[in-house]
Amino acid sequence: MHALPFVVAFAAALVLAPALRRTLDEEGLVRENFRGNRLPFPFGVLIVFSAVIALVVVAPLDQLTDGDVLMPELGIVALYALGVAFLGLADDVLSGASRGWRGHGAAVLGGRFSTGALKAVGSLGLALLVLRGRDDYLLSVVVLVLATNLFNLLDLRPGRAVKAFVLLGAGLTLGAWDVDPLWAVGLLAAPVLVAGVYDVRERAMLGDTGSNLIGALGGLWLVLTLSTTGLAVSAAVLLVITAYGEFRSLNAVIERTPVLRHLDSIGRPDA
DSSP states (O other), rough: OOOHHHHHHHHHHHHHHHHHHHHHHTTTOOEEETSOOEEOOOOHHHHHEEEEEEHHHHHHHHTTTTTSSTTOOOOOOOHHHHHHHHHHHHHHOOOOHHHHHHHHHHHHTTOOOOOHHEEEEEHHHHHHTTTTOTTTTHHHHHHHHHHHHHHHHTSSTTTHHHHHHHHHHHHHHHTOOOOOOHHHHHHHHHHHHHHHHHTTTTSSOOOOHHHHHHHHHHHHHHHHHOOHHHHHHHHHHHHHHHHHHHHHOOOHHHHHHHHHHHHHHTTSSSS
C-alpha cells in the first residue's frame, strides 16, 4: 500500500503535463534554454501540482486503512520539499543576474534583494525545522541543504538534475536494500520522472522550482537512508563539489569526462 502514492502521483503527472505545458506556452511563460530555444517555464510546478492532487485520493485512503498508505515521514518530506519549491518559484519569478553563493552574497552586501540568498537562508531554516529531534541533527541539516543547492548547480543542461536524482535514488535503494525511503518521498518523486521526460527532450524547462525541489528530495532520501557515518561521507563529498562549483565550472568537468558526457547526453534530441 505504501507504493500507492507513487503510482497515483505518477498518473496525475501524466494527465496534467500536456495541458500544463500548453498553458505555460500560451500564457507566454517561457524562457530560453542553453540553445536559445524558448520553452515553457517553470515546468517544475508540475511536481507540486501532481502531488497535491494525488493527496485527494491517497489521504482519505490512509485514513480508512489506519495509516497503511502514507509513510510517517511524509510530513517532513512535504514540508521541506514544498517549502523549497516555493523558494525556487520565487527565484524563477524575481531572480536577477547574480549566480552562486558568492554572487548572491555580493548582492546582499550591495544592498540588493537576492532571491538566491533567500533560498539559501530559507532552505536552512526549513531543514533546521524538519530535522529536529535527530541524533545527527546538524550533520543531517548540512547534507540536506548542500544537496538542495547542488541539484540547482547541476541544472544547466536538459535532464541533468533528473538523471542525477534517479541515479542517486537507485544507488541508495540498492545499497541499503530498503524501499521505505523511496515510498517516503514517492508522492513527489513520481512526478519528477514525468517532468524529467519533458525536460530532457527539451520540451519544457524545470526552472529553479523544479531543480531545487529535486535537490530537496535527493537530500531527504540521503538523510532517510544513511547512517551517521554515511551522512558524514556525503557531507564531505557534497561540500567539495559545491565548493568546486563556486569557483570552477561543473559543466566543463562533465563535458570533458567521456562517461559523464555520454550519460548527460542520453535522451536529448541531439544525442
